[in-house]
Amino acid sequence: MYKKILINILVISALVVGLSYYFHNNSQASADSEDSPKKVLTIKKKQSIIKTNLTNYLKTVTKDSTASVSFYNLGNDGSSNNQYAKIHQKGALEVESNATAVMTAASTYKLYLTAFLMHQKQNGDFSWTSENETGFTKMIVNSENDFAEEQILNNGADTISSFIASQGWYPKVFQTDEAAQTTSYSLQLLLESLEAGTGVFQDPFDQSMILNLMGKQIYRSGIPAGAAAAETGTTVQDKVGFLEDTNNDAGIVTLPNGQKYILVIMTNGHNQSGLSGFSRIAKITKNVQKIVYGAHAGEKLVNYS
Numbered sequence: 001m002y003k004k005i006l007i008n009i010l011v012i013s014a015l016v017v018g019l020s021y022y023f024h025n026n027s028q029a030s031a032d033s034e035d036s037p038k039k040v041l042t043i044k045k046k047q048s049i050i051k052t053n054l055t056n057y058l059k060t061v062t063k064d065s066t067a068s069v070s071f072y073n074l075g076n077d078g079s080s081n082n083q084y085a086k087i088h089q090k091g092a093l094e095v096e097s098n099a100t101a102v103m104t105a106a107s108t109y110k111l112y113l114t115a116f117l118m119h120q121k122q123n124g125d126f127s128w129t130s131e132n133e134t135g136f137t138k139m140i141v142n143s144e145n146d147f148a149e150e151q152i153l154n155n156g157a158d159t160i161s162s163f164i165a166s167q168g169w170y171p172k173v174f175q176t177d178e179a180a181q182t183t184s185y186s187l188q189l190l191l192e193s194l195e196a197g198t199g200v201f202q203d204p205f206d207q208s209m210i211l212n213l214m215g216k217q218i219y220r221s222g223i224p225a226g227a228a229a230a231e232t233g234t235t236v237q238d239k240v241g242f243l244e245d246t247n248n249d250a251g252i253v254t255l256p257n258g259q260k261y262i263l264v265i266m267t268n269g270h271n272q273s274g275l276s277g278f279s280r281i282a283k284i285t286k287n288v289q290k291i292v293y294g295a296h297a298g299e300k301l302v303n304y305s
Contacts, residue, residue, distance in 0.1 A: 046087050046298030051095060054291050057304045058097035061284055066269035068098045070188040071288060074195060074252075074260035088259055093292055099185035103266040105173060106241025107143045108248045109180035111190055112173050113151060114140070114210060116160045118200040140213040143240060167199065179243060184264040187250040191262045195252050211237045211252070222249035222278040223263055226285025230294070231255060240278070245269060247277030249285075259293055 058069050075090035087093075117136070120126035135147030152160065157174040165171035170186035193199045197207045214237035224236040238251025250264040265281045272280065291297060 043086050047092055049298045049301055050087070050093055050292055053302050053304070054093070054095045054288065055097070056302070057287060057291060058095060060304045062098040064269075065098060065101065066267060067280075067284070068101050068103050068184040068264075068266040069284065069288075070096045070099045070184040070262070070264040071292070072188055072192060072262040073292065074262060076258040076260065087298065088293070096185055096188075099188070099264075100183050102170070102172075102181050102183055103248070104241075104243060104246040104268065105180040105182040106243040106246050106248050107145075107148075108182060108187055108239055108241040108250050108266075109173055110139055110143070110148050110241075111187060111194075111239050111250065112164050112169065112182070113148055113160065115167065115190060115193075115200050116155070116163050117151065118203070118206055118210075119163055120155070121203070121206065122200060137213060140210070140239065141217050143217065143219065167193075184250075184266050187264045188262055191250060191252055191264070195260070195262065214238055214251070219275065219278070221275065222247070222281035223251040223253065223265065223285045225278075226282035227253050227289055229282065230286045230289035234289070242275055242277070245272050245277070247272060247275070247281060249278070249281050253289070255289075255293060261289075261292070263288060 054071065058071075061067050062069060071094065073088050073090065073093045075088060076085060114136075117126050121128075126132070132147075135150070138144040139147045152174070157176075161171060161174050164173055167190075169189055170181070170183045173180050173182050175181060194201045194207065194210065197204065201207045201210070215235065217238060217240065219240045219242075220236075222240060223238050227234040227236050233256040235254045236251045238249055240250075241248040246266075246268045248264075248266045252260065252262055254260045263285060265284055267277050267280055270277070270280065291302075
């Protein structure tokens with residue numbers, strides 16, 4: 001009799017302990033969950049600090065109107081286990097500065113031509129012949145002009161400009177007797193479409209090929225150098241442009257933890273010439289990446305003035 005009562009007491013005690021453990025852990029899990037009010041406030045606070053710091057930094061970079069910068073975070077590719085991954089959720093940290101200013105495009109115009117050719121391919125008016133593939137590769141990897149100029153001549157600048165306008169991008173890239181022009185924000189929008197595989201970049205083979213070639217382009221002292229300096233192992237798929245005192249770089253950046261972002265930097269002046277301005281682009285890139293993704297990103301406001 002007493003033995004049976006003792007067994008019942010032990011069973012009840014075990015149940016009480018088990019239930020206490022269950023409710024404690026579930027309560028803690030709820031408090032730590034990504035949807036808890038505390039977690040949401042932490043995320044929003046960090047996002048606000050990051051955006052404020054990035055905005056203030058880019059204002060100092062562009063205050064003399066010789067630079068234009070567009071930043072758009074793409075989130076991660078699924079490989080990031082960062083407990084605050086939602087801080088970098090797609091588009092949450094987008095910041096631009098002087099981004100609608102019309103600047104000399106230099107060879108970044110070849111991104112628009114790339115988009116046009118993919119549009120032509122969708123319509124059956126362009127194909128990957130051996131000649132086209134060779135010319136296109138040289139245009140992206142080496143930034144050579146022959147293939148690009150041939151395509152503009154064959155298709156007509158007005159036709160290409162009409163297509164660009166139809167995409168919602170800067171419509172006056174090609175000007176008669178003037179160097180090609182664009183805005184950093186327009187290039188950002190194009191790269192968003194390319195990275196997402198939307199619009200004229202829907203064909204997976206074409207999208208992959210273009211991005212692969214951009215990853216191999218040979219002028220890597222701008223965004224690629226700056227991104228790698230911020231964190232070793234960061235990779236970049238980009239297209240540069242340089243003409244007289246203009247140096248531009250437009251790229252898609254992937255960090256080792258899977259976080260990705262788009263960065264477009266257009267610069268001129270400051271006595272730069274040839275490729276000399278890319279060190280300026282590298283410095284801006286390094287600082288941008290540290291502000292947004294660095295170990296202390298979002299911890300405190302910083303004065304960049």
